[in-house]
Amino acid sequence: MISKGAKWIGWTGVLMLVIVFLLALIGPYVVRHDAEKQTGMPFQPPGAEHWLGTNDMGQDIMAELVVGARTSLTIGIAAALLATLIGTAIGLVSGYSGGWVDSLLMRIVDICLTLPFLPLMIVIGVYMGPSLITQVMVITLVMWAGKARKIRAQTLSLRSRGAVLAAQSMGAGHFYILWKHIFPSMLPLVIPQFVQAVNVSIMMESSLSFLGMGDPLSKSWGSMLFYANSRSAFLTEAWMWWVIPPGLCIVITVLAFSFIGYCLEERVNPRLRAYQAASLKGAKSAVKAALPGTSTADLLAVESLFVRYPKENSTMTAVDDVSFVIKKGEVLGLVGESGSGKSTVAAAVMQLLKPPAMVEQMGIHFADRDLSRLSPVEMRQIRGNRIALIPQAAMNALNPVMSVREQLAEAILSHRKAGKQEIQERIDQVLMQVGLTPRWGAAFPHELSGGMRQRAVIAMALINEPELVIADEPTTGLDVKVQVEIIKLLKDLQQRLNLSMIFISHDLPVVLSLADRVVIMNQGKIVDQGQTLTVAHHSTHPYTRRLIDSIPRIRTARPLQEQR
Amino acid sequence: MDGSWFSSTFGKKLIQYVLVLAVALSINFALPRLAPGDPLEFFFGESTINELTPEQRQRALHELGLDRSVWEQYADFMTGVFHFDLGSSIKYGKPVTEVLADRLPWTVLLVAPSLIISAVIGIVIGAYAAWNRGKRRDLFFLSAMLTVESIPGFWIGMLLIAIFSVNLGWLPSFGAVPLAFTGGTAEYVGEIITHMILPVITITLSTVGGNFLLTRSSMLETLGQDYVYMAESKGASKRSLIFNHALRNALLPVYTHITMSLGILVSGAVVVESVFSYPGIGRLLYESVIARDYPMMQGVFLIITLGVIAANLLADVTYPLFDPRSRSRAWSREVSSSKQIGEETA
Numbered sequence: 019m020i021s022k023g024a025k026w027i028g029w030t031g032v033l034m035l036v037i038v039f040l041l042a043l044i045g046p047y048v049v050r051h052d053a054e055k056q057t058g059m060p061f062q063p064p065g066a067e068h069w070l071g072t073n074d075m076g077q078d079i080m081a082e083l084v085v086g087a088r089t090s091l092t093i094g095i096a097a098a099l100l101a102t103l104i105g106t107a108i109g110l111v112s113g114y115s116g117g118w119v120d121s122l123l124m125r126i127v128d129i130c131l132t133l134p135f136l137p138l139m140i141v142i143g144v145y146m147g148p149s150l151i152t153q154v155m156v157i158t159l160v161m162w163a164g165k166a167r168k169i170r171a172q173t174l175s176l177r178s179r180g181a182v183l184a185a186q187s188m189g190a191g192h193f194y195i196l197w198k199h200i201f202p203s204m205l206p207l208v209i210p211q212f213v214q215a216v217n218v219s220i221m222m223e224s225s226l227s228f229l230g231m232g233d234p235l236s237k238s239w240g241s242m243l244f245y246a247n248s249r250s251a252f253l254t255e256a257w258m259w260w261v262i263p264p265g266l267c268i269v270i271t272v273l274a275f276s277f278i279g280y281c282l283e284e285r286v287n288p289r290l291r292a293y294q295a296a297s298l299k300g301a302k303s304a305v306k307a308a309l310p311g312t313s314t315a316d317l318l319a320v321e322s323l324f325v326r327y328p329k330e331n332s333t334m335t336a337v338d339d340v341s342f343v344i345k346k347g348e349v350l351g352l353v354g355e356s357g358s359g360k361s362t363v364a365a366a367v368m369q370l371l372k373p374p375a376m377v378e379q380m381g382i383h384f385a386d387r388d389l390s391r392l393s394p395v396e397m398r399q400i401r402g403n404r405i406a407l408i409p410q411a412a413m414n415a416l417n418p419v420m421s422v423r424e425q426l427a428e429a430i431l432s433h434r435k436a437g438k439q440e441i442q443e444r445i446d447q448v449l450m451q452v453g454l455t456p457r458w459g460a461a462f463p464h465e466l467s468g469g470m471r472q473r474a475v476i477a478m479a480l481i482n483e484p485e486l487v488i489a490d491e492p493t494t495g496l497d498v499k500v501q502v503e504i505i506k507l508l509k510d511l512q513q514r515l516n517l518s519m520i521f522i523s524h525d526l527p528v529v530l531s532l533a534d535r536v537v538i539m540n541q542g543k544i545v546d547q548g549q550t551l552t553v554a555h556h557s558t559h560p561y562t563r564r565l566i567d568s569i570p571r572i573r574t575a576r577p578l579q580e581q582r
Numbered sequence: 583m584d585g586s587w588f589s590s591t592f593g594k595k596l597i598q599y600v601l602v603l604a605v606a607l608s609i610n611f612a613l614p615r616l617a618p619g620d621p622l623e624f625f626f627g628e629s630t631i632n633e634l635t636p637e638q639r640q641r642a643l644h645e646l647g648l649d650r651s652v653w654e655q656y657a658d659f660m661t662g663v664f665h666f667d668l669g670s671s672i673k674y675g676k677p678v679t680e681v682l683a684d685r686l687p688w689t690v691l692l693v694a695p696s697l698i699i700s701a702v703i704g705i706v707i708g709a710y711a712a713w714n715r716g717k718r719r720d721l722f723f724l725s726a727m728l729t730v731e732s733i734p735g736f737w738i739g740m741l742l743i744a745i746f747s748v749n750l751g752w753l754p755s756f757g758a759v760p761l762a763f764t765g766g767t768a769e770y771v772g773e774i775i776t777h778m779i780l781p782v783i784t785i786t787l788s789t790v791g792g793n794f795l796l797t798r799s800s801m802l803e804t805l806g807q808d809y810v811y812m813a814e815s816k817g818a819s820k821r822s823l824i825f826n827h828a829l830r831n832a833l834l835p836v837y838t839h840i841t842m843s844l845g846i847l848v849s850g851a852v853v854v855e856s857v858f859s860y861p862g863i864g865r866l867l868y869e870s871v872i873a874r875d876y877p878m879m880q881g882v883f884l885i886i887t888l889g890v891i892a893a894n895l896l897a898d899v900t901y902p903l904f905d906p907r908s909r910s911r912a913w914s915r916e917v918s919s920s921k922q923i924g925e926e927t928a
Contacts, residue, residue: 021716022716023716023720023721023724026721027721027724027725027728030725125598125601128598129598129601129602129605132598132599132602132890132891132894133602133605133606133887133890134845134846134848134883134886134887134889134890135846136852136853137852137867137882137883137886137887138609138883140852140867140871140879141609141610141613141879141880141883142609142613144871144874144876144879145613145614145616217732221732221734224734225734225735225736225853228734228736228853228856229852229853229856229868229871230871230872231871240734243736243737243740246740247736247740247857257740257744257748261737261740261741261744262741265733265734265737265740265741268732268733268734268737269729269732269733269734269737272732272734273728273729273732276728276731276732277725277728280724280728368815370811370814370815398817398819399817400817401814401815401816401817402815402816402817402818403817406815406816407812407815407816409808409811409812409815410808414807414808414809415808415809415811415812416809416812417809417813417826417827417830417831418809418831418905418906418907419830419831419834419904419905419906420826420830421906425813428813428816428818428822428826429816429817429818432816432817432818432819432822433817462906462907464906464907475812478812478816479816
């Protein structure tokens with residue numbers, strides 16, 4: 019799925035391309051004049067006979083444009099095709115074979131990319147003599163290397179995919195794998211590369227022709243401008259019809275390919291789609307109906323939360339009518355497989371869901387306020403201050419260009435004014451609490467191990483002494499020994515600081531050991547909930563039973579075994 | 583900056599640049615000898631060699647060493663280059679290096695301000711568009727910048743001349759200073775500035791699209807990163823999210839691109855300087871192509887290659903100032919040796 023804007027851009031590009039191709043294809047049958055012959059008076063303004071007027075030699079400008087369209091498109095497409103083919107072949111071989119072949123080819127690519135391309139084209143063009151072939155070759159020469167590098171990167175990521183590894187382990191030949199597995203999945207990536215190459219090479223062709231390096235026997239838009247410039251078109255009124263049309267033709271053609279290329283690129287490049295602006299329509303948070311009066315003992319009460327995502331023609335419900343409460347000082351375990359909607363619940367509580375997510379709820383009550391009705395500013399004051407999140411991806415949750423101390427200080431300063439001294443003291447204190455010596459504060463994230471980074475993230479969550487902490491799979495991506503340490507730390511901190519905590523995990527034994535109550539989610543719905551011990555020992559829900567039965571017996575399962 | 587860092591990252595880069603230079607020099611050496619036609623023409627120009635007697639021809643070939651083996655010639659050529667001897671310009675009748683030294687400052691004068699203006703505009707609008715991704719203003723700036731990027735620089739220049747020089751008569755369209763000039767230093771500087779305006783606008787317009795697109799896509803990537811989500815969940819302000827977290831990281835590749843384009847721009851100025859007859863390196867290349875002044879042309883190609891390499895080096899050397907991950911590894915070594923200390927308090 020691509021955004022509406024990209025689609026609009028893509029179709030505009032297609033429309034412009036159709037116009038240019040029509041000019042090139044049917045132009046010769048519509049325009050009556052020969053571009054090479056003098057068919058009128060010099061500098062004739064546009065009129066019935068010469069639609070776009072004539073140049074200084076009395077040649078028809080419209081006829082020249084038609085010839086130019088053919089030249090530019092031919093050179094552009096031929097050079098782009100050649101460069102893409104060579105680049106793809108080299109990129110595939112380099113990425114697939116690896117080792118010294120890869121290093122050698124990539125060094126050559128690096129060198130080609132560093133050489134200044136325009137002077138190189140000019141110098142080679144001068145020695146080889148101007149002609150269509152020279153232009154195509156020179157443009158290909160400067161473009162293949164960039165393509166090779168992009169294709170290589172994509173080959174590398176394809177090479178490690180399951181189907182390729184499987185084929186390799188079954189003894190398939192290299193050629194077979196390249197042809198059957200890598201090339202087909204590469205094709206959707208190669209096409210935008212080709213389209214983008216066309217616009218670059220048309221631009222290069224016109225620049226070369228403008229510098230007088232084009233084929234003197236075939237007119238192009240660039241060479242029309244070369245003559246206009248060198249024969250001082252500006253001294254007469256003629257520049258209006260002599261200079262503007264060929265330039266516009268170049269712009270429309272290059273733009274057509276770059277619009278289409280952008281649209282195709284967005285379709286295959288997921289990282290360009292990762293982020294959507296907030297407060298876009300569709301990201302509405304609808305309150306269904308307020309229910310008065312929640313019990314004051316509840317710190318947080320989520321009532322009837324729905325989260326939906328648009329999907330082709332229907333919607334996908336990620337969170338389906340979820341309600342739960344958490345009391346002060348309580349640990350609530352939220353358990354489910356990946357994709358069961360538990361992280362979405364956490365993001366919804368924090369009001370951090372972005373479009374295209376659609377959120378509906380009766381209310382998310384926190385300390386007598388409905389979070390879903392707060393303004394963005396009011397919510398910002400609560401986030402990280404009264405409710406803190408320990409997010410899933412500890413390895414990437416810290417900003418790589420800021421030191422730990424800077425990031426901790428920012429967490430404080432986002433919520434209150436404080437003196438330097440006070441901030442530093444608080445940072446030292448919280449670092450010690452999570453088991454880091456204060457001097458690690460000066461370190462940048464990449465200088466810390468995974469476990470240390472997660473400790474820093476926990477420190478950031480605790481630094482403003484929040485009333486509620488949401489720990490969203492806080493041990494993902496850490497090795498087992500560190501996981502145990504982090505869980506121990508959280509348990510310890512929870513007891514010492516009497517934290518209220520929502521602990522989200524797929525790891526049932528861990529949750530059972532930490533939580534006072536558990537909520538079990540499956541496919542967006544709460545399927546079972548209750549006091550930890552009750553759920554562990556007496557649940558009759560089939561899904562809960564399956565989860566509990568799948569816990570390896572050796573560890574914690576003795577009481578459960580007795581049950582069976 | 584310790585030894586291991588130097589030998590790994592930086593050393594590799596240096597080897598690459600030396601190779602680039604070698605390739606550029608070899609192209610310079612090989613082209614006149616491989617190209618169809620009389621090699622002597624490439625050294626003295628067409629008109630001169632037509633007047634030579636066979637004996638003079640023979641002597642010229644001998645003096646240039648063209649009658650010796652290719653390897654000897656190559657060695658001679660390289661020695662010459664390292665003594666800054668690039669031969670004599672046919673058109674100017676002066677050593678190539680002297681002409682280059684005259685022209686280089688003018689190009690720098692055009693390229694430097696253009697680069698700064700284009701970087702600032704591209705980054706600001708790019709970041710703004712990314713933050714408003716998918717909204718109407720993002721779409722507007724995206725299509726506008728793609729359009730600006732599709733306009734050939736020389737055409738922008740021609741239109742600017744037509745409008746501001748010919749029709750309105752506000753600004754000069756030709757050269758860097760008036761041909762005949764009488765006046766004080768202040769007026770002279772003023773003339774230089776008015777002559778700069780149109781070329782600088784042209785170069786700025788033809789590079790701003792690239793800076794915009796790179797900033798926008800880089801920013802979109804950082805906005806989707808976990809650390810921006812974390813910063814938002816700790817209650818950081820919108821301003822801090824954009825500037826401290828997303829943009830500061832997004833600018834890393836943009837910085838490299840802009841610094842490196844300093845070198846590429848010198849060659850990009852070929853087109854713009856030709857339109858405005860601006861006496862820089864680019865115009866020099868164009869003139870020597872038209873005059874078939876081969877030694878001059880090779881000299882320009884060489885100096886542009888050197889410029890590109892210098893810009894790349896500058897990017898490599900200054901990058902660690904902005905990205906702590908590429909700074910010295912002293913800290914991390916300390917980390918690994920003292921990791922136990924950090925963790926024992928746990």
